[in-house]
Amino acid sequence: MSLIKKISEQVTALTPGERRLVENVIESPTSAALGTAGELAKAAGVHEATASRLAKKLGFDSYAAFRDALRDEFIATQETATRFEKTIAETGTDTVLGKLAMEEAQALSHIEEFISPAQINEIADLMMQAKRVFIYGYGNAEVLALMMVKRLRRFGKDVQQLDTDPRGLAEQMLGLETDDVVLSFAFRRPPRGYAALIDTAREIGAKTIIISGKSGALLAPRPDHILAAPRSGDQDAFQTLTVPMTVCNALIIAAGLTAKEASLRKLDRLGKLIERFD
Amino acid sequence: MSLIKKISEQVTALTPGERRLVENVIESPTSAALGTAGELAKAAGVHEATASRLAKKLGFDSYAAFRDALRDEFIATQETATRFEKTIAETGTDTVLGKLAMEEAQALSHIEEFISPAQINEIADLMMQAKRVFIYGYGNAEVLALMMVKRLRRFGKDVQQLDTDPRGLAEQMLGLETDDVVLSFAFRRPPRGYAALIDTAREIGAKTIIISGKSGALLAPRPDHILAAPRSGDQDAFQTLTVPMTVCNALIIAAGLTAKEASLRKLDRLGKLIERFD
DNA sequence: TCAAGACTGCAAGATAACTTGCAAGAAAAT
DNA sequence: ATTTTCTTGCAAGTTATCTTGCAGTCTTGA
Numbered sequence: 001m002s003l004i005k006k007i008s009e010q011v012t013a014l015t016p017g018e019r020r021l022v023e024n025v026i027e028s029p030t031s032a033a034l035g036t037a038g039e040l041a042k043a044a045g046v047h048e049a050t051a052s053r054l055a056k057k058l059g060f061d062s063y064a065a066f067r068d069a070l071r072d073e074f075i076a077t078q079e080t081a082t083r084f085e086k087t088i089a090e091t092g093t094d095t096v097l098g099k100l101a102m103e104e105a106q107a108l109s110h111i112e113e114f115i116s117p118a119q120i121n122e123i124a125d126l127m128m129q130a131k132r133v134f135i136y137g138y139g140n141a142e143v144l145a146l147m148m149v150k151r152l153r154r155f156g157k158d159v160q161q162l163d164t165d166p167r168g169l170a171e172q173m174l175g176l177e178t179d180d181v182v183l184s185f186a187f188r189r190p191p192r193g194y195a196a197l198i199d200t201a202r203e204i205g206a207k208t209i210i211i212s213g214k215s216g217a218l219l220a221p222r223p224d225h226i227l228a229a230p231r232s233g234d235q236d237a238f239q240t241l242t243v244p245m246t247v248c249n250a251l252i253i254a255a256g257l258t259a260k261e262a263s264l265r266k267l268d269r270l271g272k273l274i275e276r277f278d
Numbered sequence: 279m280s281l282i283k284k285i286s287e288q289v290t291a292l293t294p295g296e297r298r299l300v301e302n303v304i305e306s307p308t309s310a311a312l313g314t315a316g317e318l319a320k321a322a323g324v325h326e327a328t329a330s331r332l333a334k335k336l337g338f339d340s341y342a343a344f345r346d347a348l349r350d351e352f353i354a355t356q357e358t359a360t361r362f363e364k365t366i367a368e369t370g371t372d373t374v375l376g377k378l379a380m381e382e383a384q385a386l387s388h389i390e391e392f393i394s395p396a397q398i399n400e401i402a403d404l405m406m407q408a409k410r411v412f413i414y415g416y417g418n419a420e421v422l423a424l425m426m427v428k429r430l431r432r433f434g435k436d437v438q439q440l441d442t443d444p445r446g447l448a449e450q451m452l453g454l455e456t457d458d459v460v461l462s463f464a465f466r467r468p469p470r471g472y473a474a475l476i477d478t479a480r481e482i483g484a485k486t487i488i489i490s491g492k493s494g495a496l497l498a499p500r501p502d503h504i505l506a507a508p509r510s511g512d513q514d515a516f517q518t519l520t521v522p523m524t525v526c527n528a529l530i531i532a533a534g535l536t537a538k539e540a541s542l543r544k545l546d547r548l549g550k551l552i553e554r555f556d
Numbered sequence: 557t558c559a560a561g562a563c564t565g566c567a568a569g570a571t572a573a574c575t576t577g578c579a580a581g582a583a584a585a586t
Numbered sequence: 587a588t589t590t591t592c593t594t595g596c597a598a599g600t601t602a603t604c605t606t607g608c609a610g611t612c613t614t615g616a
Binding site for chain 1: 289290304305306307308312349351352374375376378379380382383386387389390393395398399417418420421422424425428518519520523524525527528531532535
């Protein structure tokens with residue numbers, strides 16, 4: 001049963017102090033889930049002893065048990081995603097398309113455990129403010145690189161897809177400048193030319209961004225930014241591009257919003273100038 | 279600075295025990311954020327003292343400070359929802375990535391309403407039995423075409439990606455034969471060169487397959503086979519390639535299974551021949 | 557081969573967090 | 587007005603979690 005529902009059922013039997021605690025929990029369940037009894041009590045203006053008693057009153061063995069219930073319900077973890085997975089798995093599809101769709105959905109459900117909204121916005125900003133964006137995708141990732149090239153060009157960005165041939169890559173990197181950004185993909189292992197790519201960008205002072213699978217954080221040499229989220233499928237078998245593609249799409253959308261914000265700010269400033277000279 | 283980035287910067291200076299801890303954190307950052315030093319240490323197979331030391335090594339005053347940083351980065355603080363669906367759907371997870379992942383997952387969950395397992399297997403068979411596979415993708419779909427080319431070549435299939443330039447397309451179609459198959463993508467509207475593509479294939483007697491969005495059923499001229507499933511996102515706005523990509527991946531997997539079956543059948547016949555001449 | 561340094565588990569001690577007995581004050585009942 | 591009951595803060599005690607000194611073992615360097 002939903003914890004909030006459980007609390008609501010006993011709302012008439014709550015003392016004033018308990019009521020204040022409950023109001024605080026409902027107002028901000030994740031804060032309550034992460035904090036201590038003392039912190040919640042302080043926020044509610046009661047003593048932590050009251051918080052401990054409330055938990056017991058609600059049927060929990062301890063305040064920790066109460067907080068664990070809050071966490072289960074309000075904080076997405078692998079356990080909650082696993083519950084979601086179980087729900088899907090219980091539909092019992094064994095068709096190729098059905099299983100694949102389920103696995104992709106599972107992987108997508110975990111995605112925000114690994115990549116925060118702030119990261120998406122930060123990197124979208126970086127790309128939109130760059131003079132040029134160099135995009136590198138080797139092997140299967142070439143597909144993603146092509147997609148990003150097409151999407152960013154839609155914004156009018158100066159985008160260049162880097163050649164996967166070492167000589168071509170080297171020639172193109174000659175044009176890299178400090179104001180540019182390099183975006184690459186790296187999955188099972190660093191792609192061919194990766195080390196040269198990152199080192200060259202660093203020497204020139206251009207920022208580097210990697211979109212990777214699970215192992216991205218262990219890449220060497222280090223890029224400036226990493227968006228790493230595990231892809232669906234067996235690590236050693238067939239892996240799809242759905243998760244990194246979703247990351248790419250999120251970057252494009254965030255970039256679009258950034259561009260929109262910039263446009264709105266410009267309009268606002270224009271409006272103020274017009275007022276001044278009116 | 280991103281905590282994962284901070285960790286990544288010191289990855290070369292980590293001891294084996296610390297590295298295992300870091301791997302566990304990366305594997306499941308929200309579990310690490312919610313649990314104790316003892317729990318993380320146990321999961322990593324080291325002592326909790328090592329976890330405490332790692333936190334200090336990473337520059338935090340204490341393990342609690344390290345865990346607070348994990349929470350700040352990986353646990354959304356805006357809250358209303360419970361399960362994954364609700365978490366993403368209702369939360370002020372106005373976050374681009376979260377919404378996108380949810381929409382993709384929703385679209386994926388409906389995929390088998392539009393495409394049956396029999397269709398997947400039939401078309402996978404068709405492609406594997408074809409002498410050559412011609413693949414056409416215009417605009418954004420070029421990304422999918424490229425992916426299919428790469429995947430099918432992995433099987434040793436004779437695959438050709440068709441030029442999006444009308445003249446080049448025409449020249450390539452000269453090589454089309456009865457035993458060949460043409461696979462194309464068609465989303466909002468038939469891609470440039472579509473009619474010529476289908477008509478030419480029909481005249482030669484080559485089979486045609488279209489992977490499309492919702493409107494696929496209304497395509498003219500008619501291809502021999504259609505795999506149509508609605509993509510996620512607003513019809514008139516930003517649409518992603520996740521659903522058609524999943525359809526492609528399902529075809530590749532089914533094709534792989536088909537190839538495996540063919541191999542097993544050949545082995546069986548060889549076994550019978552050996553028995554006959556024994 | 558030996559010594560020095562690094563790593564990490566153990567365990568004692570420290571700190572943080574929670575629980576509960578007690579009591580003061582407020583509210584309700586008589 | 588008085589008594590009884592309830593609420594809740596205080597603080598001591600308990601439990602959970604973390605930190606750090608120590609020592610054994612392994613690795614590295616001379």
